[in-house]
Amino acid sequence: MKEALRYSLYLVMGSQDCRGRDPVRVLDLAIDGGITLFQFREKNSGLTLRETVSLGERLRHLCRERNIPFIVNDRADLALLLDADGLHVGQDDLPVWEARRLIGPHRLLGVSAETVEEAEQALRDGADYLGVGPIYATATKPDAGKPIGTRAIAEMRKRLSSPVPIVGIGGIDVPGVPEVIQAGADGVAVVSAIAGKPDPRQAAKDLLQAVERATDSAAGRESR
Ligand SMILES: Cc1ncc(COP(=O)(O)OP(=O)(O)O)c(N)n1
Ligand SMILES: Cc1nc(C(=O)O)sc1CCOP(=O)(O)O
Numbered sequence: 039m040k041e042a043l044r045y046s047l048y049l050v051m052g053s054q055d056c057r058g059r060d061p062v063r064v065l066d067l068a069i070d071g072g073i074t075l076f077q078f079r080e081k082n083s084g085l086t087l088r089e090t091v092s093l094g095e096r097l098r099h100l101c102r103e104r105n106i107p108f109i110v111n112d113r114a115d116l117a118l119l120l121d122a123d124g125l126h127v128g129q130d131d132l133p134v135w136e137a138r139r140l141i142g143p144h145r146l147l148g149v150s151a152e153t154v155e156e157a158e159q160a161l162r163d164g165a166d167y168l169g170v171g172p173i174y175a176t177a178t179k180p181d182a183g184k185p186i187g188t189r190a191i192a193e194m195r196k197r198l199s200s201p202v203p204i205v206g207i208g209g210i211d212v213p214g215v216p217e218v219i220q221a222g223a224d225g226v227a228v229v230s231a232i233a234g235k236p237d238p239r240q241a242a243k244d245l246l247q248a249v250e251r252a253t254d255s256a257a258g259r260e261s262r
């Protein structure tokens with residue numbers, strides 16, 4: 039399952055991001071539009087743990103039905119409970135090697151990294167892919183810090199010892215996609231550019247088209 043993954047368009051979302059709509063409906067539309075990966079990120083939403091589990095079960099069920107990998111943010115316990123395909127942790131979360139120990143060898147482990155050093159450490163500790171950001175300014179994650187731009191992605195591509203999948207995250211919508219892909223990312227991870235839009239299906243479609251175009255153009259440039 040790890041081998042078949044496509045990182046082109048990664049939707050990261052919880053109930054707090056859906057503007058009062060049912061997250062299951064928003065996810066269903068986003069899948070129609072072409073997202074390739076989903077992360078359940080319930081943050082400061084006011085849901086109890088029991089409600090979070092219940093929502094997670096509905097989202098997990100939909101992902102299984104539609105063949106979309108289901109990743110859980112931060113919590114290894116929730117990932118195991120929901121039989122998730124993977125877990126995503128940041129630099130202030132569970133240590134990467136502990137996360138790997140808890141979820142076992144077969145589930146996917148994503149790690150946030152801003153520098154080549156953080157990325158190398160994450161890979162040594164068992165990461166399968168990297169989330170790099172915030173690329174642009176974002177209102178979705180108030181503690182994200184200052185935008186780092188796309189240079190960190192280009193540096194990682196140049197200096198990392200293995201060709202790990204990388205997604206850019208933070209403030210990304212259609213106009214920002216080409217720069218992220220040209221820097222060497224395999225895809226983009228977004229919250230508001232899909233979950234915050236009136237038409238999540240069309241938003242996902244537009245983003246996927248932008249990623250595919252940028253990927254083709256980057257490949258063309260490399261072969262010249
Ligand atoms: C794909 C992806 N990349 C980065 C993050 C951010 O993780 P983290 O730094 O742990 O911040 P929170 O999401 O936990 O607020 C992510 N979730 N997904
Ligand atoms: C969840 C998350 N992580 C980030 C990081 O920089 O690691 S930025 C971010 C929020 C991304 O939301 P939006 O697409 O609406 O800007």
Ligand SMILES: [Mg+2]
Pocket residue numbers: 111112126127128131
């Ligand atoms: Mg985290």
